[in-house]
Amino acid sequence: MNNDLSSYFEDPEFKDILAKYEGMVESHTPTYFDAEELTDIAEYYAYLNEEQKAEKAIELALQLHPSNTDVLIFKSRSLAIKGKLKEAYQIADLIEDTSDREVKFLKADLLMEEKRIDDAELIFEELAETEEESLDVLLDIAMTYMDTNQKEYALKWLEKIRQKGINETNNQTFRDAWCDFCMTFGEPEKAIQAFQLSLDKHPYSTRHWNGLAKCYLAQSANIQAHEAVDFALAIDENNEEALEVKGFCYLQDENQIEAINIFKRILPTTKTKSRIYALIAKSYMELENTVELLNTCMEWLKQCPKLTDFEKSEIYSYIAMCYSHLEKPEEGMKYIDEAIRINPFYRGGILQKGMLHLQLKEKENAKKLFQKALSLSPDDEQIEVLYSIANCYFFLKEYEDTINCCENIIYNYPNEKLEALLINASCYYELNHPDKCLNYIAQALKINEHQFDESILKDKRFSAMFADLTKLTEILNNQK
Numbered sequence: 001m002n003n004d005l006s007s008y009f010e011d012p013e014f015k016d017i018l019a020k021y022e023g024m025v026e027s028h029t030p031t032y033f034d035a036e037e038l039t040d041i042a043e044y045y046a047y048l049n050e051e052q053k054a055e056k057a058i059e060l061a062l063q064l065h066p067s068n069t070d071v072l073i074f075k076s077r078s079l080a081i082k083g084k085l086k087e088a089y090q091i092a093d094l095i096e097d098t099s100d101r102e103v104k105f106l107k108a109d110l111l112m113e114e115k116r117i118d119d120a121e122l123i124f125e126e127l128a129e130t131e132e133e134s135l136d137v138l139l140d141i142a143m144t145y146m147d148t149n150q151k152e153y154a155l156k157w158l159e160k161i162r163q164k165g166i167n168e169t170n171n172q173t174f175r176d177a178w179c180d181f182c183m184t185f186g187e188p189e190k191a192i193q194a195f196q197l198s199l200d201k202h203p204y205s206t207r208h209w210n211g212l213a214k215c216y217l218a219q220s221a222n223i224q225a226h227e228a229v230d231f232a233l234a235i236d237e238n239n240e241e242a243l244e245v246k247g248f249c250y251l252q253d254e255n256q257i258e259a260i261n262i263f264k265r266i267l268p269t270t271k272t273k274s275r276i277y278a279l280i281a282k283s284y285m286e287l288e289n290t291v292e293l294l295n296t297c298m299e300w301l302k303q304c305p306k307l308t309d310f311e312k313s314e315i316y317s318y319i320a321m322c323y324s325h326l327e328k329p330e331e332g333m334k335y336i337d338e339a340i341r342i343n344p345f346y347r348g349g350i351l352q353k354g355m356l357h358l359q360l361k362e363k364e365n366a367k368k369l370f371q372k373a374l375s376l377s378p379d380d381e382q383i384e385v386l387y388s389i390a391n392c393y394f395f396l397k398e399y400e401d402t403i404n405c406c407e408n409i410i411y412n413y414p415n416e417k418l419e420a421l422l423i424n425a426s427c428y429y430e431l432n433h434p435d436k437c438l439n440y441i442a443q444a445l446k447i448n449e450h451q452f453d454e455s456i457l458k459d460k461r462f463s464a465m466f467a468d469l470t471k472l473t474e475i476l477n478n479q480k
Helices: 013-025 035-047 051-064 067-081 086-092 101-113 117-132 134-145 151-162 174-185 189-200 208-218 224-236 242-250 256-266 273-287 289-301 309-326 330-342 345-359 363-375 377-394 397-414 417-430 434-447 452-460 464-467 471-477
Strands: none
Touching: 013 035, 013 134, 013 208, 013 471, 035 067, 035 363, 051 397, 067 086, 067 101, 067 309, 086 101, 101 117, 101 134, 117 151, 134 151, 134 174, 151 174, 174 208, 174 363, 189 208, 189 434, 208 224, 208 242, 224 242, 224 273, 242 273, 256 471, 273 289, 289 309, 309 345, 309 397, 345 363, 345 377, 363 377, 377 397, 377 417, 397 417, 417 434, 464 471
16 A cells, blocks of 8 residues: 555546446445455545445455455454454454564554553564664654654654664655654644755655645744745645645634635535535634534535534534524524434533523523533543533523632632633623622733733623723722
8 A cells, every 4th residue: 555545545546446346336236356455445435534434345355355464454453443452353363474564563553552562662673673674664663653642652763763874854755754753743843844855855745835834834833834835736726735724824814714715615526525514614613603604514414424423413513503593492402412312422512402401591401411511521621611611601691600600610720710710700790790890800810910811802701891991990999
């Protein structure tokens, strides 16, 4: 399999095989495929996050080629990803050629899934020795550790390559791996240097211009990000990755309208429609454009019939939120019930249903659901749920309940109380209690070094209060 999957899947030969396979599925006509073809098709569907299609392709491969090493490796890995390690090992044990390079990588992968890194290291050390520490094997080991977010071990194997005199200044393959490492572990400034070296040698590489743009985005260097991705688009105006990066540039500029226009350009041809619809929905959410968000979600459901359960429950929750904002809670309840039916432990859906009950003046039902959301949350996520509950109450002008919820946060989470203090201040502003409002603002100022940053001042929950700050102070002085 070609390392650059996206490039491989654009190959005309692969497209012909895929068309033949999809024709067989559609017509239910038995057709023969060799093991490599079916494994590649399964890889393609996995790349598109279409799990069911990938599973169907590999099951056909197992029927036709039950002892093929590549097929068994794919099946074992897919089981491990789903957390079914016992079954993954059972499939791996069926592989006859235990000396195969990819089989050893599979065994190391399974050990890493069990957090047995030292045992995986022994396999990699043996493999590296067998292949005389070739650049290929050392890079493959380093990339495996990058994929599993093991920075220390990834760096160790990259350093082994450096010891051979190979580094980002003299080898393109190493340079690409170094860029991946730096971006994976949050060091974009180092990746920028490597990308610039690559572009000096390959100035028409859209991949490297896109990579450079992503690095600048990670640094919030928006102007440079736009410039880099514009070079990629000048080379290929329809390059999907470049268009997506351009959309992210606009999002970071807080120019959601232009971002939406870019993402909509991608939709007709992309193989990952659901992901693009998610970006469009997020953009409309940030614009607080409820009608367009609702239309996008309905279109998303229609155009992407093979959504995962997680995706469906999230979309239904968005639709319910839209109906909530449109003051149609009964309609919203239909969708949130479906979201929770699909995923009974979907915390966001449970909170959304609680808010709909509040709109329907069913406060006790709402409180039970809020409590359920808290019970489903680990300790380190309780604060997040409490803030969500407080915002539900605040949005519906249930100020006394908002204050009670925020007091809970202030008392139990003193290091996380800034937002709660400001929400309470805003509640007392709405309740016409300027003294209590100013008292909470003063407490918040002590935490925030006597000034509020721009994100707080722009927050719509507090904007009316801050706009009237001078007036509040005058009222309080007059009362004295």
